[in-house]
Amino acid sequence: MAELRIEAAAAHVERWTILGEARRNTLTRALVAELIREIERVSAPGAARAVVLTGEGEKAFCAGADLKERQGMDEGEVRRFLDDLRRMTRGIERSRAVFVAALEGSAYGGGTELSLACDLRLLRDGATLALTETTLAIIPGAGGTQRLPRLVGPGRAKELILTGRPLGAQEALAWGLVVRVTPAGQAVAQAVELAERIAKNGPVAVAAAKAAIEDGFGLALEAGLDVERREYEKTLGTKDRLEGLAAFKEKRPPVYRGE
Numbered sequence: 001m002a003e004l005r006i007e008a009a010a011a012h013v014e015r016w017t018i019l020g021e022a023r024r025n026t027l028t029r030a031l032v033a034e035l036i037r038e039i040e041r042v043s044a045p046g047a048a049r050a051v052v053l054t055g056e057g058e059k060a061f062c063a064g065a066d067l068k069e070r071q072g073m074d075e076g077e078v079r080r081f082l083d084d085l086r087r088m089t090r091g092i093e094r095s096r097a098v099f100v101a102a103l104e105g106s107a108y109g110g111g112t113e114l115s116l117a118c119d120l121r122l123l124r125d126g127a128t129l130a131l132t133e134t135t136l137a138i139i140p141g142a143g144g145t146q147r148l149p150r151l152v153g154p155g156r157a158k159e160l161i162l163t164g165r166p167l168g169a170q171e172a173l174a175w176g177l178v179v180r181v182t183p184a185g186q187a188v189a190q191a192v193e194l195a196e197r198i199a200k201n202g203p204v205a206v207a208a209a210k211a212a213i214e215d216g217f218g219l220a221l222e223a224g225l226d227v228e229r230r231e232y233e234k235t236l237g238t239k240d241r242l243e244g245l246a247a248f249k250e251k252r253p254p255v256y257r258g259e
Contacts (some may be wrong), residue, residue, distance in 0.1 A: 024063035064109025102191035
């Protein structure tokens with residue numbers, strides 16, 4: 001049984017909906033495996049240029065790992081599950097496609113970590129984000145201890161992770177953790193609009209810019225500039241670059257093909 005619904009949302013944009021509203025869209029092993037397969041598919045050249053990731057219903061974006069399923073795992077199975085979570089989140093970060101998380105509901109634990117791996121996050125006003133693992137005597141295991149400090153700084157990250165407290169939408173916006181707070185019922189629509197705007201740009205350039213930011217962040221400036229130059233080179237020989245120049249000269253919208 002599929003745990004992920006995939007549908008076209010706009011030109012070159014897919015909407016992925018985590019199914020399982022009754023269990024707050026938890027991360028089961030089956031769902032993680034399905035996400036890994038779909039991330040690999042959309043990362044191939046010619047696939048969708050942007051993905052809007054959301055959860056079914058309005059109660060939760062994703063409540064993290066399915067704790068009932070987790071109770072039945074031995075330590076070896078937990079370790080393999082953590083490996084799969086890492087493959088999933090790193091796959092999102094390394095993908096050619098841009099991932100936009102539309103959080104109409106709250107996110108907890110691994111659900112927050114899943115959103116942190118996405119390139120952009122939109123959060124419905126009144127919803128919250130939380131890394132609650134220490135309240136269960138574990139720690140975030142899908143990158144939360146590494147991605148959150150990079151986004152909000154180590155002090156704020158420690159406060160959230162060590163206490164497990166939820167972070168409200170306005171505070172998340174002020175911290176730069178989300179790019180937009182939306183009215184109720186508008187997170188997905190606004191995420192699709194944002195994704196569509198991104199997808200209209202040169203796909204090779206968007207993928208290169210994403211890689212330059214991902215690979216260059218945290219490096220010394222000179223090393224980061226080398227990463228930027230490496231990614232810039234990928235755009236130089238493309239037909240899209242020539243199309244962009246021609247469209248500008250002819251005062252018309254460009255038509256990019258990812259070539």
